[in-house]
Amino acid sequence: DHEAAACAGCGILIQSEDAKQPGYAPPSALGRKVVICQRCYRIKHYNEVAPVSMGDDDFLRILDGIGATQSLVVMVVDIFDFQGSWLKGLPRFVGKNPILLVGNKVDLLPRNINLNRVRNWMQHEAKERGLRPEDVVLISAEKGLHIDELLARIGELRKGRDVYIVGVTNVGKSTMINRILHDYGAAELEITTSPFPGTTLDKIEIPLEDGRSIFDTPGIINRDQIGHMIPPADLRKITPRSRINSKVYQLDDGQSLFLGGLARIDFVHGPRQPFVIYVDNDLYIHRTKLEKADEVLEKHHGSLLVPPTGEEAAKALPPFVKHTFKIKPTGITTDVVISGLGWVSLQGKHDASIVVHAPKGVSVGIRKGLI
Numbered sequence: 001d002h003e004a005a006a007c008a009g010c011g012i013l014i015q016s017e018d019a020k021q022p023g024y025a026p027p028s029a030l031g032r033k034v035v036i037c038q039r040c041y042r043i044k045h046y047n048e049v050a051p052v053s054m055g056d057d058d059f060l061r062i063l064d065g066i067g068a069t070q071s072l073v074v075m076v077v078d079i080f081d082f083q084g085s086w087l088k089g090l091p092r093f094v095g096k097n098p099i100l101l102v103g104n105k106v107d108l109l110p111r112n113i114n115l116n117r118v119r120n121w122m123q124h125e126a127k128e129r130g131l132r133p134e135d136v137v138l139i140s141a142e143k144g145l146h147i148d149e150l151l152a153r154i155g156e157l158r159k160g161r162d163v164y165i166v167g168v169t170n171v172g173k174s175t176m177i178n179r180i181l182h183d184y185g186a187a188e189l190e191i192t193t194s195p196f197p198g199t200t201l202d203k204i205e206i207p208l209e210d211g212r213s214i215f216d217t218p219g220i221i222n223r224d225q226i227g228h229m230i231p232p233a234d235l236r237k238i239t240p241r242s243r244i245n246s247k248v249y250q251l252d253d254g255q256s257l258f259l260g261g262l263a264r265i266d267f268v269h270g271p272r273q274p275f276v277i278y279v280d281n282d283l284y285i286h287r288t289k290l291e292k293a294d295e296v297l298e299k300h301h302g303s304l305l306v307p308p309t310g311e312e313a314a315k316a317l318p319p320f321v322k323h324t325f326k327i328k329p330t331g332i333t334t335d336v337v338i339s340g341l342g343w344v345s346l347q348g349k350h351d352a353s354i355v356v357h358a359p360k361g362v363s364v365g366i367r368k369g370l371i
């Protein structure tokens with residue numbers, strides 16, 4: 001007989017009765033010191049995700065308990081997808097507990113970015129959504145950047161309390177937990193990470209020296225995340241793997257740029273000026289005449305304009321919605337941010353009327369330029 005074990009990958013309770021249900025591991029695996037469920041095993045070794053039947057309600061139930069605790073809540077967001085990273089209803093979940101906001105994937109930002117502006121922008125965005133974090137820390141979970149600073153801040157802010165780590169799927173929360181585990185010398189308990197949304201199940205506990213713990217909660221799915229609108233192979237194509245290089249397009253009004261088949265920027269009116277694009281370095285950018293853009297999309301969506309790759313994926317994408325922006329010649333650089341994809345910088349030297357088309361649900365907004 002074995003005691004009920006938790007999967008070292010995702011934290012779910014291991015069972016060996018039903019292979020179709022979450023937490024399944026074959027009976028032969030149960031005796032091992034470190035048990036990993038079949039799903040995590042597959043992800044780890046074959047990079048393959050088996051869908052599990054864990055619904056939003058289960059996630060919400062787990063998160064709902066946090067408000068009743070005395071804890072520090074660490075919320076992890078992807079700085080390339082702030083809107084898609086947003087845990088709706090978080091103010092309700094956290095109750096009166098202090099919040100530390102963590103912006104992950106800082107390794108992807110161009111070198112000349114002003115990190116203070118990134119932090120200010122994140123504070124501002126959080127405030128708009130009813131949350132006032134105590135502080136913002138920028139890290140790269142994958143490259144191990146600023147993890148010391150993160151742990152130091154957690155140490156200061158938790159004041160002897162437990163720590164809950166929350167975040168939607170795909171922001172790099174598992175990667176971050178793995179980093180923390182490394183720092184605490186428990187590397188054999190690695191958590192499954194994958195480029196696919198929804199990998200971490202149930203909650204995982206990392207004991208701290210004072211008898212308190214860090215709890216990792218499951219990544220809830222935010223359906224407005226662009227990553228949930230395209231197949232996994234396409235998600236890989238829009239997820240930058242290395243530092244983003246800007247690309248400059250000198251545009252005349254009456255021209256449009258397609259960012260793959262996921263967004264379109266129309267320069268409707270204004271003098272010729274540079275549009276500086278910050279997206280995955282390999283994303284195909286297609287320039288065309290505005291008057292032809294509808295036709296070009298109709299003809300080439302899913303073929304030339306990818307991702308989405310293929311007719312089916314193109315059809316499955318939510319319809320484009322228009323977002324209109326008027327840039328004034330204030331001399332201040334403005335970024336037009338397409339959540340999950342990147343942003344376009346305009347120098348603010350001239351007037352510009354632009355229209356951004358993006359799939360319904362994907363947030364498009366402006367901020368003060370980060371450079």
Ligand code: GDP
Nearest residue numbers: 140141142169170171172173174175193194195
């Ligand atoms: P989770 O769903 O929030 O647990 O996310 P994961 O930890 O599985 O990470 C999601 C994706 O983001 C994976 O493809 C990771 O390799 C990638 N990722 C995580 N952290 C970083 C980071 O600091 N920088 C970059 N560039 N990618 C990261």
